[in-house]
Amino acid sequence: MPNKVIVGLDGSGADVSAADWAAQEAELRGAELDLLHAEDWPEYAPFAAPLPEARRRWTDDLLAGTRHRLAAAHPALAIRTHRIDGRAVSDALAAAAAEADLLVLGSRRFGAVAGFFVGSTGADTIPRTETPVVLVRAAADPGSTAGQGVEDGPVVLAVDLRSTCDRLIAFACEEAHRRSCPLVVIHGWSPPPVFAYAPAFDPGVEREIADGLQATLLERLSPWQLKYPRLTVDARAVIGRPAVQILEAASGAALVVVGRRIRRSALGTHIGPITHAVMHHAASPVAVVAHD
Template identity: 80%
Template sequence: MSNKITAGLDGSGADTASADWAAEEAELRGAGLELLHVEDWPEYAPFALPLPEARRRWTDDLLADTRKRLERAHPALAVHTRRIDGRPVSDALAAAAAEAELLVLGSRRLGAVAGFLVGSTGSDTLPRTETPVVLVRAAPPTGATAGRKGDGGPVVLAVDLRSNCDRLFAFACEEAHRRSCPLVVVHGWSPPPVLSYAPALDPGVGQEIADGLEATLRELLSPWRSKYPRLAIDPRPVIGRPAVQILEAATDAEIVVVGRRVRRAALGSHIGPITHAVMHHATSPVAVVAHD
């Protein structure tokens, strides 16, 4: 793995914010930035296929223009470009991600209710790589800058206490440390229906569950507090629908970190429902980190 961040460009306009975010992240990490475009033009009717020369020129212009813009904004940043052929695009992006610290992709805004569209390329790439993938939102219609907020918001980490969260803790702690901002660790837990009437029978049941979750979470965080003694870590075990609780905590986040369990089987879901919901509805950049 080289000391670089790779940002995928598709020319749709959704990748402007993601390229900006990737450049700032590369500066924070002291890494280089690679701008990557994967050519995947339709070959058959009814889609029109540009001539090879026009296709190549369009791609070169996209990469060159983005590189010049970022070099003006970040004079000390080493920016490189690469154009590769790949079908499917997701396989090509995954191969490029294996050589990078981070893969950054853009997503489009759908609306206040629908959230954001993580296209098929992003959704197909995630299961194919164990490199962290960051999804950055397109700029809002008002013209305000999307992506990094820079207003002192926290890094928000969503964890499942039943999983091995070491990769998630390592990534989130380092992101918060780089930004000198707090780390909020959220574990949302929905009680099974059998317990739905328990609080009415014993008002202390809910508090007892919450106390147990907090104790477990604090124990898991103990070694990370030792490793990052100056990092403010705020554990938040909450009872309720996990996705809702995470999105609420992430309202003003610098970045939201969620997990994706590594599955070796070809069949079955590779992105859990909570991660899927956060990917499509969080307004902040979302980092998806693979874990065992």
């Protein structure tokens, strides 16, 4: 597989921060950067598409303008542009991502309470590819770096100890290693339901459960700490709703890494509720990594 980062451009403004983040990531990886636009113009009234020539001109201007801007900021970076016509956007992005190491997409800002809008493109593309997808938040103000993560912040990884998550851990460790920043690993859990019905239940049992989960988490991470001996790892098995614990740890993070289980069936959800919550509410870039 070529060493390549792809960023999807749609001209909405949300892709500006995504393109900037993707360029920085490509430099960290020593990879080339591909700017991709897939046509998604309505074909029927009342939202008829522009004439084909106008479509091509608009797309070419978008790609060329973004390439020029990024090349000025990253002169050593190899940047290519591509336009894909005649396919659904999510299908086009997923097909392109199959030939890349990373796909980067933008998301729009809703507000402090509502969070961020991933949109149908991101939500439809993520289940269609096993390539990691990073969602980057639109900056609140033009020219701002808000939404691109804190450069000296940690990489935050959410893990479910009931799942096989080696691919997830490998991705997070490599990202933290590239940035020379700490890795914070969060496993959120809630006490068994029996605690709600047995107030006199020995409180020491809850401590035993917590200690056991912490030990399991450290054991799961130990091979990776041997592989990355200089990586500072802060592993936490914490009581509480997992999404809330992850979002609290993600404040000021350079990157938040969450997983989704690969589902071959077309039925059922393909993005779990915890990952869905983090995608829509974490201010830092969010990487969604598919795993078994």
